[in-house]
Amino acid sequence: MDKKYLLETKGLSKHFPLDGRDHNGVRRTLKALDNVSFGIASGEVVGIVGESGCGKTTLARTLIQLYDKTAGEIFWDGKHMDSMRHSLPLRRQIQMVFQDPYASLNPRMTVYQLLQEPLLVHHVPKKHHEELMVQGLESVGLNQSHLARYPHEFSGGQRQRIGIVRALILEPRLLICDEAISALDVSIQAQVVNLLKKLQREKQYSILFIAHDLSMVKYISDHIGVMYMGNLVEFGTKENVFAWRKHPYTETLLAAAPSIDLQRLGEARRLRIEGEMPSLLQPPSGCKFRTRCQEAMDICALEEPVFQEILPGHQVACHKYAK
Numbered sequence: 001m002d003k004k005y006l007l008e009t010k011g012l013s014k015h016f017p018l019d020g021r022d023h024n025g026v027r028r029t030l031k032a033l034d035n036v037s038f039g040i041a042s043g044e045v046v047g048i049v050g051e052s053g054c055g056k057t058t059l060a061r062t063l064i065q066l067y068d069k070t071a072g073e074i075f076w077d078g079k080h081m082d083s084m085r086h087s088l089p090l091r092r093q094i095q096m097v098f099q100d101p102y103a104s105l106n107p108r109m110t111v112y113q114l115l116q117e118p119l120l121v122h123h124v125p126k127k128h129h130e131e132l133m134v135q136g137l138e139s140v141g142l143n144q145s146h147l148a149r150y151p152h153e154f155s156g157g158q159r160q161r162i163g164i165v166r167a168l169i170l171e172p173r174l175l176i177c178d179e180a181i182s183a184l185d186v187s188i189q190a191q192v193v194n195l196l197k198k199l200q201r202e203k204q205y206s207i208l209f210i211a212h213d214l215s216m217v218k219y220i221s222d223h224i225g226v227m228y229m230g231n232l233v234e235f236g237t238k239e240n241v242f243a244w245r246k247h248p249y250t251e252t253l254l255a256a257a258p259s260i261d262l263q264r265l266g267e268a269r270r271l272r273i274e275g276e277m278p279s280l281l282q283p284p285s286g287c288k289f290r291t292r293c294q295e296a297m298d299i300c301a302l303e304e305p306v307f308q309e310i311l312p313g314h315q316v317a318c319h320k321y322a323k
Helices: 056-063 088-093 111-121 126-139 144-148 156-168 186-203 214-220 238-243 248-255 262-270 298-302
Strands: 007-021 027-040 045-049 071-076 094-097 174-178 206-210 223-228 231-237 307-311 314-317
Touching: 007 056, 027 056, 027 071, 027 231, 045 056, 045 214, 056 174, 056 206, 088 094, 094 156, 111 126, 111 144, 111 156, 126 144, 126 156, 156 186, 174 186, 186 206, 186 214, 206 214, 214 238, 223 238, 223 248, 231 238, 231 248, 231 307
Parallel strands: 045 206, 045 223, 094 174, 174 206
Antiparallel strands: 007 027, 007 071, 223 231, 231 314, 307 314
16 A cells, blocks of 8 residues: 655656756756655654755745746645645645744744734634744743744744744644754754654654754654755665665765764765766756766666665665666
8 A cells, every 4th residue: 555645746846947048059947856756744754865956945945835846746635736726724734944044034023923924814813823822932942021022132043943933833734844953053953953853743743854964864854865966866764764875875975974983984985975066057967976976887877767666665766776
């Protein structure tokens, strides 16, 4: 029996048309997201990792329909999301915590106004507003006295907590965290991740957690997806991805993570990624990672690898595992 997903994508792509044409006269296009397929089950946390520019944020913004998809399908609770595009109930069920807590909160609005805005948009009776706000603030370690303050009166960690309350005050079924800890100090990052884990355990909502920090992703996630140049190259349980990583890019990415383990440091030197990520305007033929891969074969330049299941629940896009 196929696994039932709360949110599922099939062949999801987002291309941005650019000015000008290439040497063949074809209009230039930036393929920020290309043929991505994965799913998030109810109550599950899925982590997405990859280098800057790999398409993580584009994926998040396409899922919440800030960007129109170019191709592919998105399903919500088994139903095609296209049929619910302007549905207010759907927007209430999917909320997002943005990367920058300094830019995502309107500096002209008090915390009361910031938290009341989604309640007004979704027609929650006004008699419940302050009660919901206070409950939300207390759940993240703040209190009622903070309602009258403005964003500039808070630290970065406190602002991100307010952003989390604003996203969760509508009790969504899916929370998308787009680099929600990257702008914070390391100690504050741990506090925010612990808070998300605690709230998720209590409320049983799903999370799509996008981050650079592999240790944080491993700590909070049930499944992990690895992205490279707009493609999902590996997806599986966190145990399998860390212990049985199959894609060469996943190996090098995990080996590059900071560590005081001498054996890990030796592995990092052996698996160092050479060179820069190619331009998305002129991606390599075949496998996009082949120009930096120590295990590249002739077929890697000729054919794009198929994203396929090689172990139960573990998918990889690599010619080493072609069936």
